[in-house]
Amino acid sequence: MSWLDIGALDDIPPRGARVVKTQHGCVAVFRTHDDQVFALDDRCPHRGGPLSEGIVHGHAVTCPLHGMVIGLADGLAKGADEGAVATYPARVEGGRILLDAARLIRGRAA
Amino acid sequence: MKQKLVLIGAGMASGRVLEHILAQDPEGWEMTVFNTEPRGNYNRIMLSPVLSGEKTYEEIVTHDDDFYASHKITCRFGEAVVQIDRENKVVHSNKDIVPYDKLLIATGSAPFIIPVQGKDLPGVITYRDMDDTQAMIDASTKPGGKAVVIGGGLLGLEAAAGLALRGMEVTVIHLMGHLMERQLDPAAGYLLQKDLEARGIHVHCKGATKAILGQDRVEAVLLEDGTIYPADLVCMAVGIRPETRLANDAHLEVGRGIVVDDQMRSSDPDILAVGECVEHDRQLFGLVAPLYDQAKVVAATLLGQDAAFRPVQTATKLKVTGVDLFSAGDFADAPGREDIVFRDPARGVYKRLVIEADRLIGAVMYGDTADGSWFFGLIKDGTDIAPMRDTLIFGPAYQGGTSADPLAAVAALPPEAEICGCNGICKGTIVAAIEGGATTLGEIKARTKASASCGTCTGLVEQVLASTLGNAFEMPAAQPICDCTDLTHEDVRRLIKAQGLKSMPAVMQELGWKTSCGCPSCRPALNFYLLADWPLDYTDDAQSRFVNERNHANIQKDGTYSVVPRMWGGMTNPRELRAIADAADKYAIPGVKVTGGQRIDLLGVKKEDLPHIWADLNKAGLVSGHAYSKGLRTVKTCVGTDFCRFGTQDSTGLGIKLEKRLWGSWTPHKVKLGVSGCPRNCAEATCKDVGIICVDSGYEIGVGGAAGMDLKEIERLAKVATEQEAIDLTVAFIQLYRENAKYLDRPYKWLAKVGLDWVKAQVVDDLGNRAALIARFDLSQSIYQRDPWADRATPQAQMGFTPLADMTQEAAE
Numbered sequence: 006m007s008w009l010d011i012g013a014l015d016d017i018p019p020r021g022a023r024v025v026k027t028q029h030g031c032v033a034v035f036r037t038h039d040d041q042v043f044a045l046d047d048r049c050p051h052r053g054g055p056l057s058e059g060i061v062h063g064h065a066v067t068c069p070l071h072g073m074v075i076g077l078a079d080g081l082a083k084g085a086d087e088g089a090v091a092t093y094p095a096r097v098e099g100g101r102i103l104l105d106a107a108r109l110i111r112g113r114a115a
Numbered sequence: 116m117k118q119k120l121v122l123i124g125a126g127m128a129s130g131r132v133l134e135h136i137l138a139q140d141p142e143g144w145e146m147t148v149f150n151t152e153p154r155g156n157y158n159r160i161m162l163s164p165v166l167s168g169e170k171t172y173e174e175i176v177t178h179d180d181d182f183y184a185s186h187k188i189t190c191r192f193g194e195a196v197v198q199i200d201r202e203n204k205v206v207h208s209n210k211d212i213v214p215y216d217k218l219l220i221a222t223g224s225a226p227f228i229i230p231v232q233g234k235d236l237p238g239v240i241t242y243r244d245m246d247d248t249q250a251m252i253d254a255s256t257k258p259g260g261k262a263v264v265i266g267g268g269l270l271g272l273e274a275a276a277g278l279a280l281r282g283m284e285v286t287v288i289h290l291m292g293h294l295m296e297r298q299l300d301p302a303a304g305y306l307l308q309k310d311l312e313a314r315g316i317h318v319h320c321k322g323a324t325k326a327i328l329g330q331d332r333v334e335a336v337l338l339e340d341g342t343i344y345p346a347d348l349v350c351m352a353v354g355i356r357p358e359t360r361l362a363n364d365a366h367l368e369v370g371r372g373i374v375v376d377d378q379m380r381s382s383d384p385d386i387l388a389v390g391e392c393v394e395h396d397r398q399l400f401g402l403v404a405p406l407y408d409q410a411k412v413v414a415a416t417l418l419g420q421d422a423a424f425r426p427v428q429t430a431t432k433l434k435v436t437g438v439d440l441f442s443a444g445d446f447a448d449a450p451g452r453e454d455i456v457f458r459d460p461a462r463g464v465y466k467r468l469v470i471e472a473d474r475l476i477g478a479v480m481y482g483d484t485a486d487g488s489w490f491f492g493l494i495k496d497g498t499d500i501a502p503m504r505d506t507l508i509f510g511p512a513y514q515g516g517t518s519a520d521p522l523a524a525v526a527a528l529p530p531e532a533e534i535c536g537c538n539g540i541c542k543g544t545i546v547a548a549i550e551g552g553a554t555t556l557g558e559i560k561a562r563t564k565a566s567a568s569c570g571t572c573t574g575l576v577e578q579v580l581a582s583t584l585g586n587a588f589e590m591p592a593a594q595p596i597c598d599c600t601d602l603t604h605e606d607v608r609r610l611i612k613a614q615g616l617k618s619m620p621a622v623m624q625e626l627g628w629k630t631s632c633g634c635p636s637c638r639p640a641l642n643f644y645l646l647a648d649w650p651l652d653y654t655d656d657a658q659s660r661f662v663n664e665r666n667h668a669n670i671q672k673d674g675t676y677s678v679v680p681r682m683w684g685g686m687t688n689p690r691e692l693r694a695i696a697d698a699a700d701k702y703a704i705p706g707v708k709v710t711g712g713q714r715i716d717l718l719g720v721k722k723e724d725l726p727h728i729w730a731d732l733n734k735a736g737l738v739s740g741h742a743y744s745k746g747l748r749t750v751k752t753c754v755g756t757d758f759c760r761f762g763t764q765d766s767t768g769l770g771i772k773l774e775k776r777l778w779g780s781w782t783p784h785k786v787k788l789g790v791s792g793c794p795r796n797c798a799e800a801t802c803k804d805v806g807i808i809c810v811d812s813g814y815e816i817g818v819g820g821a822a823g824m825d826l827k828e829i830e831r832l833a834k835v836a837t838e839q840e841a842i843d844l845t846v847a848f849i850q851l852y853r854e855n856a857k858y859l860d861r862p863y864k865w866l867a868k869v870g871l872d873w874v875k876a877q878v879v880d881d882l883g884n885r886a887a888l889i890a891r892f893d894l895s896q897s898i899y900q901r902d903p904w905a906d907r908a909t910p911q912a913q914m915g916f917t918p919l920a921d922m923t924q925e926a927a928e
Contacts, residue, residue: 011920019292020632020658023919034919038301038632039447055674058662060635064448067635069662069670078450102919109922 006094009106014040014097022057022066025104029112032093033057034102035077037064042102043077044095050075050088117145120417121206121213123196123361124149124221128390128406130156130177132219135414137186143418146188147213149206152244153193155183160403162248166277172245199365201383217385217417220362220373224355224391224401229265233327239349242274247350254348255281262286263336263346265324267294271352272311276438278350279316286344287311288322288336290353293620298442300631302458303465303481305620310438310463319344357392357399370394377423378416379409389413395424402429430491441487444477444494445469448631452476457508458627459483465624466508467631473501486510525575526582534579535572540565542579549583556580574601597636599628604640604857611644617652619645619659633659640858643745643781647853650895663743666916667903668725671718676725678717679742680732681778684752684770684790685713694735698728712749712787714740726913729904738902745859746781747788747849750774751799755792755809764809766792769838773845779900780892783856783865786849801829804862805845814841818848818874819863827863830871833879847878847885850892 017023017036024031024047031047033056043064047057054070064077074083075090082088094105120136122129125148133156136144148155156178164170183190191208198207205214226241228234240250251274254260260283264275267289279285287294293304294311308318323339327349335345357372368374368382372394379387379395389409391401400406405426415422430443446469448454457466464482468475468490474497478490489511493500500507530543540563548562559565559576566573580588595601602610607626616622622641623633633641638659645653657665668676680695695715699707706718720728729739741748750773753759755766770790777788789800790807800806802822806829808815813836817829832848835841851874856865866874878885907913 016914016919018658018915023915026918026921026923028923031918037448041447041449052672053674055670058666058670058674060638060661061658062632062634062638063630064450070672072635076450 007106008096008098008103009109010101011104012102014042014100014102017042017102020061022059022061024055024057025109027109027112031055031057032104032109034095034104035061035066037061037077040097042095042097044093044104045075045077045080046090048090049073050082050090051086056090117143118216119214120144120146120217120219121215122146122148122219122221123206124223124390124392125152125154125156125192126221126223126390127156127159127177127403128223128410129219129221131407131410132221132389132413133178133186133188135411136417139414140418141186146186147215148183148188148190148192149194149196149208150190150192151195152246154245155179155190155192157245159244162242162245163273163277165245166248166251166274167280168277196361199361199386201365201386204385215385217387219413219417220381220386220388220392221390222358222361222392225358226351227354227356228351229324229353231324231326233329233333234351236327236329236333237331238329238333238347239327239351242270242350242352243355251278251348251350252281255283257347258282259284260347261345262348262350263288263344264350264352265336266352266354267291267318267320268297268352268354269295270355271350272307274350274352275311275316276314278348279314283348284317285315286317286319286346288319288324288338288344290321290323292320294318294320295440295442298479299440299481300446300467300479301620302467302624302631303440303442303479305618305624306463306465306481307438307440309621355391355401357394359392362388362392370397372399375424377412377425379413379424380416387413387416395426398426400426404429427495430487439480439482439484441478441480441484443487443491444475446477446479454631455504455508456629456631458624460625460627468508470500470504473499473504475500475507525578534575535563535565545576545579546583549580554580554584554588596640597634599623599630599634599637600626602626607641608644608648608855608857611648617645617649619656635661643783643858646781646899647895650898664745666722666725667739667743667907668720669743673719675719675721677742678720678725678728678732679710679714679740680737681740681774682714683774684750684767686752686767686771687714691735691737694732694737698731701731702728710742710749711751712742713751714742714749716742723917726907726916730908733902733904733908739904741778741903744781745784746779747774747777747786750777750788750790751803752790753792753797755790759792761795762792762809763811764792764814764838766790766798766807766809769807769809769814769841770798772838772842776842776846776896777849779902780849780853780896781899782849782853783858784861786852786862788845802827803829805829805848807841807845812836814838816841816844819866819871821861821863823861825863830866832871832875843885843889844878846892847888848874850888850895851877853892853895854888 011025019036020038022033022035024033032044033047035043047055049056049068051071051073054068056066056068058069059066065074067074073086076083080090080092093108096103158175158177161175165172194208194210196206196208205212226243240247262278262283262285264271264287267287275285275287293301294307325339326337327333328335328337333346333349335343337343359369359373362373363369373381373388373392375381375388375393375395381388390406409424412422412424452469452471455468467479469477475493480487528542532542534540534542544563545565548559553559553562566576596604610626614625616625619641642656642659646655662670668678702724704717708716710716750770752767752770756762757767786804788805789798789803791798791800792809800808802820806817806820815834816832818832820829821827852862
């Protein structure tokens, strides 16, 4: 796996998100209150809302458009909702955020 | 022939090595101990009690002169080793050359000094050894002396507590959002801060030190945010790093520390290392328990025995008398982990257990740490906790019993058991009130005062009602804010004011939140309540706001945004219109619409264009219209006496004055105003949150209109003669709404709950209260009446609107 440094952890506010633009659309990179990072497609399975703009709580995000709650670790809708978004390997090392370069280039089909 | 063992350093680990060797092979070694400090081994972790005056230096000495003399150990205290010559197997000190067969490096760690201006001034010290401790004790003898401790970790807080006990005025500056962030979660960090503040220690979190000021010695500390703390003493306790210089110079393998194998040998088999200076399996060590384990292994290796160092988990306790704090294991959130949280706000108790796959993996405790070692045992042993999970958090005393039904537990309580701690009400008193005819919580409150103060015992009182009345009592279904709490919005608002809760961790701790950091329902509500009640103390939390308020624009269904500049009272001019038209062209705006609030909406703006279109509009004098906020939206007006032949007053002018006074204020829900110049009501003021109808004799002020999900006409608040009174009443009404309404209740919903008569009594009849409400509104505006567009013109603010990275240019495979 080739890890790609896409920025500093501090470029994302705690309980916030930023996006990485790829040829397959945006990938949302979340930073949780405990400084873990998660990368998911920035499209809610419900109506395509930008998950990166949702409120982050624990290890979940609530879509800003209609409130579907998505688990950051598995990309699955929580509660009674059904749906899933693709997740991408992500980790933090030495204050830098690393994403799996091949997956980013290949997109969600991988 | 005795072997020559040279030890560099007389810290806790090397002291323990000496003991092990002497115990097993007292005659086999000729030992020499070097120590840069002019003294032998003492218990370094007891420096804090020495600083606070609870112990003396003599009491913490572990090996005195007699010890070294009786074991014929050569002491070279106050003598620093400057070089290790591996080829000739000798060490050079600043005075002598000493040969060795085996060498033990135990140089410990060096304090990290932040590289700011003034770091070398006299009066700036670190906190590692007895000399530092003595320097702090000496500094504290000056009456009224002020100390600043940089670093809110274990060591810094112990220094701060000790200095405070010595009578100094102490400020702790901590870079992170809460104290001891490596050992504590935010909730426990908040309780610790509260305890320290109760001892008179001022705590400044999120504080970055910019410079240490002073001419001949330290005088003050300057922070990046401009805050200045006067200081006679500055103690830097921001961290430590392994002291590896000798090992480096000797070309031993050094990573972050001196690399050792399981036998504590460095890359040179005749040189061992122990303590805080070593790195084992890529890990460093700072707490004393693993260092003692290492010392045992060092001794075994020297004596030719088999032994391997295996790090074990360690638990942390803060050595500040009266502060009970315990943390062990891993308590970060992660997939598959679950929390059990227990809070007892009245006693300041917080306990959190982290469970993964039916094993306890982490524990944080504050206020009551009696069960700490039991939990620590469960973590170390990897005990399967599934059978005792329900009662786990109550500790070992509760294990093995049958699981309790809460109602049965209350029923079993004796009459003298206290139910309401605030008012000292026993179960017997409540039962007597029930037998006397009380059947509801309200009646119990009225008759006994139980649950009438902080309200945390409400559930217990209801259970007493239920167990006494049986089926005759129906549990009321008060709507809690969300699943994080059983309290209603009204309860939380009241308690925030009554208990002076000024931060989100404070609210969650004191009111017993069941989650560690809230949810999308409670966080925006709490953020509003806190900023409305404590405008000067609370810092707005962008991450607790919905996207529109965080990005200061309305998100649309395709993820683009709409931009609405303010048009005061609905008035505009050719210059503004040109600027809007130019912006629409420049950013290829797909939709331009005139809104119902008398202004212009630019629809379909891309997120990364937002700061730029705002800057362009700002240049033309246009500011944010807050068309996205739970705050003042618009003041709709008709043209009034300026142009209209029926106009009775200057309705446009009044509308502009109101909008200029109210803009930027956050409210429980959006607020829209209307001012009509005559009863024909062209501004449709009678369905607004506040609607003013001008008449010949003055101004009729109505409140609580609606034209959304519900349709409702305003109700008359008052009729006043002057424009100033109309403004005053409006401002006071908005402030009353801000201070009392539930988040996401429009004024008409709030009015239905509190009643128009109560509102009239507050803002119309009580002139003193009206003035006080206005004063509080203006105070809040002094903080919050800022154009968010202009605020986001800085590069840092704009960064949040751009992608973290753009990979669209990368070639596909």
